[in-house]
Amino acid sequence: DVKVTQSxxxxxxxxxxxxxxxxxxxxxxxxxxWYRQDPGLGLRLIYFSYDVKMKEKGDIPEGYSVSREKKxxxxxxxxxxxxxxxxxxxxxxxPGTSVYEQYFGPGTRLTVT
Amino acid sequence: KxxxxxxxxxxxxxxxxxxxxxxxxxxSPFSNxxxxxQDTGRGPVSLTIMTFSENTKSNGRYTATLDADTKQSSxxxxxxxxxxxxxxxxxxxxxxxxxxxxxGTGTLLAVQx
Numbered sequence: 606d607v608k609v610t611q612s613x614x615x616x617x618x619x620x621x622x623x624x625x626x627x628x629x630x631x632x633x634x635x636x637x638x639w640y641r642q643d644p645g646l647g648l649r650l651i652y653f654s655y656d657v658k659m660k661e662k663g664d665i666p667e668g669y670s671v672s673r674e675k676k677x678x679x680x681x682x683x684x685x686x687x688x689x690x691x692x693x694x695x696x697x698x699x700p701g702t703s704v705y706e707q708y709f710g711p712g713t714r715l716t717v718t
Numbered sequence: 719k720x721x722x723x724x725x726x727x728x729x730x731x732x733x734x735x736x737x738x739x740x741x742x743x744x745x746s747p748f749s750n751x752x753x754x755x756q757d758t759g760r761g762p763v764s765l766t767i768m769t770f771s772e773n774t775k776s777n778g779r780y781t782a783t784l785d786a787d788t789k790q791s792s793x794x795x796x797x798x799x800x801x802x803x804x805x806x807x808x809x810x811x812x813x814x815x816x817x818x819x820x821x822g823t824g825t826l827l828a829v830q831x
């Protein structure tokens with residue numbers, strides 16, 4: 606079974622803090638994704654990566670950066686957390702193009718106070 | 719603009735009853751359509767994935783249909799169980815080089831005893 610794990614289920618941070626969210630997949634997938642999910646808005650793509658050290662902006666990259674130093678690990682970084690970044694963050698991975706199945710992690714519920 | 723719309727937004731049914739969730743999309747070019755189940759506080763889990771040439775696919779008590787001409791899909795749940803209480807998300811994959819997924823906002827289903 607494909608497994609996508611995220612470093613924290615729940616996280617509470619203060620405004621202005623630097624926040625790291627980590628995601629690890631164990632199936633050697635090329636593609637990894639970070640989404641945020643807010644009520645009534647569905648999942649929105651923040652960044653994705655199709656290879657080590659490669660990254661592409663998604664629909665809402667502002668205020669975020671990412672790092673992919675190893676194939677299995679994709680990190681989302683909030684350089685200076687703000688209250689409007691309070692959300693559910695979901696990581697996903699996929700072996701190839703969008704014809705393939707995409708597997709999600711359990712999510713990190715981030716609260717910025 | 720590529721969009722996926724789901725209805726109803728929420729639904730309450732009694733245990734043992736059947737229900738049908740709807741998904742309309744305006745995505746071009748179309749690659750495939752997926753239905754995900756997302757339990758509260760968890761990441762989405764895939765139920766079905768259908769390509770252009772498939773018009774029905776089952777996964778246990780879940781049956782998805784696809785009408786590519788009218789750009790509509792439905793998810794039918796038979797003999798509902800309390801564990802079916804979740805959000806059901808319709809996702810359409812854009813064909814071609816973008817590899818992008820377009821997410822609906824989901825239908826929140828509550829199954830009551």
